[in-house]
Amino acid sequence: MPNAAPSRPVPVWDLPIRLFHWALAAMFVALWISGRMGKLDLHMTIGAAVLTLLLFRLAWGVLGSPTARFATFVGGPRRIAAYLRGEWSGLGHNPLGALSVLAMLGLLLLQAGSGLFATDDIATDGPLAWLVSSKATKQLSALHRLGSWAALGLVALHLAAIAFYRIKTGENLVRPMIVGTKPATDEAPSQRLASPWLALALLAAAAALVFGGLAAWGR
Ligand code: HEM
Numbered sequence: 001m002p003n004a005a006p007s008r009p010v011p012v013w014d015l016p017i018r019l020f021h022w023a024l025a026a027m028f029v030a031l032w033i034s035g036r037m038g039k040l041d042l043h044m045t046i047g048a049a050v051l052t053l054l055l056f057r058l059a060w061g062v063l064g065s066p067t068a069r070f071a072t073f074v075g076g077p078r079r080i081a082a083y084l085r086g087e088w089s090g091l092g093h094n095p096l097g098a099l100s101v102l103a104m105l106g107l108l109l110l111q112a113g114s115g116l117f118a119t120d121d122i123a124t125d126g127p128l129a130w131l132v133s134s135k136a137t138k139q140l141s142a143l144h145r146l147g148s149w150a151a152l153g154l155v156a157l158h159l160a161a162i163a164f165y166r167i168k169t170g171e172n173l174v175r176p177m178i179v180g181t182k183p184a185t186d187e188a189p190s191q192r193l194a195s196p197w198l199a200l201a202l203l204a205a206a207a208a209l210v211f212g213g214l215a216a217w218g219r
Pocket of ligand 1: 105158
C-alpha cells in the first residue's frame with residue numbers, strides 16, 4: 001500500500017510573535033538579574049524596552065495574524081469548559097492557556113508601568129516618579145516588588161504547564177514557538193499570516209511612544 005504523502009506543516013506562530021516571545025523571555029531574565037544586583041540604570045532601560053514590546057503585543061493582538069489576535073483566543077467560561085471536555089480544536093493558544101497568556105501580559109504591563117514611578121529610596125527613582133506624590137511612589141514601589149515575585153511565579157507555572165502538556169499529550173509546544181509551524185492535522189485549519197512590515201511599523205510606533213515619552217517627561 002502506498003504511504004500517504006506527508007502533509008505540509010501549518011503556520012502557528014508568525015515571526016513577530018516568535019521574536020516578541022523570545023525577546024520578552026530574555027529580557028525577563030535580564031530584568032530579574034539587573035534588579036537583584038541593583039544595576040538600576042540597566043534595569044530601567046530594559047524595562048522601557050519591555051514596555052515597548054508589550055505595547056507592540058497589544059496592537060498585534062488586534063491587527064496581527066489570527067493566532068496572535070485576542071479575539072481568536074480569549075474566550076469565556078463556556079469555551080474553557082468545552083476545552084476541558086475535550087471539545088476544542090484549533091491553532092494557537094487553547095482557551096485555558098489563553099488565561100495564563102493574559103495574566104502574564106497583564107502582570108508584565110503592570111510591572112513595566114509601576115517601575116516608571118518606583119523608587120529604591122536611596123539614589124534611583126523611576127523616570128516618572130517626580131510626577132506623583134512620594135506616598136504614591138512608595139505604594140507603587142511596593143507593588144513593583146510584589147509583582148516581580150508574582151511574575152516569576154507565573155513564568156514558573158507557564159514552564160510547568162508546557163512540560164506537563166508534553167508529558168500528558170506528547171505534544172511539543174516549544175518547537176512551533178521556535179520554527180513557527182506544526183504538523184498539519186485534520187482539525188488544524190490553516191491561517192493567513194499578517195505582514196511582518198506591519199509588525200515593524202507597530203513596533204516602531206510603540207518605541208517612539210515609550211522612548212519619546214520618556215525623553216519628554218522622564219527625569
Ligand atoms: C522566561 C520568561 C518567559 C515569559 C515572560 C514568557 C511569556 C510568554 C507569553 C506572554 C506567551 C504568549 C505569547 C503570545 O501570544 O504573546 C508565551 C507563550 C509560549 N511560551 Fe513563553 N515565556 C517565557 C519563557 C518561555 C520558555 C523558556 C519557553 C520554552 C521552554 C516558553 C515557551 C512558550 C510556548 C511554547 C508558548 C506557546 C504556548 C501555546 O502553545 O499556547 N516560554 N510565553
